[in-house]
Amino acid sequence: MTTQLILFRLAIQSSYVANSEEPATEDAFDTIQFFASNGSAWRIKTYATDQDVHVWSLDGGELGDLVELAVSNTEANYGDVLEEGYIIDSETGLDGVREQLEARGLPPHLNETSVGAVFWTPPGSSYKSKSRPGN
Template sequence: MQGTLVLAVLAIRSSYAQQIEVPLGDREEVPDTLQWWIAATGTWRIRTYAIDHDIHTHQVDGKPDDLLVLASENTRKHYDDVLRTEHILQFADCYDRSEVQTKFHAIGLEPRFEIAADRFAFWKPDDLQYSTKTSPG
């Protein structure tokens, strides 16, 4: 599966269910993320919540080139005050473990990459399972 991951690592830990957000204390704490998987087969906006390992996914319509710009602009517009780092990773084959390891190690992150039913791929900030526990109102 080929695609581009726009990965924003945030400087917060939060819970959508509990409606809380706290700053990260140190680099060892698990952060929230905002991610965009952009591919010819579809684009997805993925938001992870570190406290309860919740994940919200939304399919987004549009042209891949336009969505790459939208992803960065949207992230900065809504998360600039808590944005720790942003990375853009292009994958020729995200099933290729070697490629995944190389890309993530190059930016100093562990290659905890999950592919969700051939729809989208996302980075997990830790080894625990992320699943949808809440849904935005």
């Protein structure tokens, strides 16, 4: 089964809690990510300012093509601050994802959540859920 990580780097670093946003730096930038494995999929948003992360489960029945969903959703909502994107497909699970990250010049730093979602962050960072949308 294919494991997918779709990673978009944004030109901003923000805080959900403080409702703030400033230009990204080389080491601090927000991301939008989509991850799929074993029939489940998630959308992940990282907030660089306070190393916060929000994870949403996507309904597989309505999912369709994850790449198409990821690109259209991210362009529609973040097109003005979208810097670059990576689409990674692996037939060898997370090991293959790590290899492909390295091949693209990205550190293979993956975070695994208790719900099964996996997301990329820069090395030396410590992202965890610190806020909830709507709070």
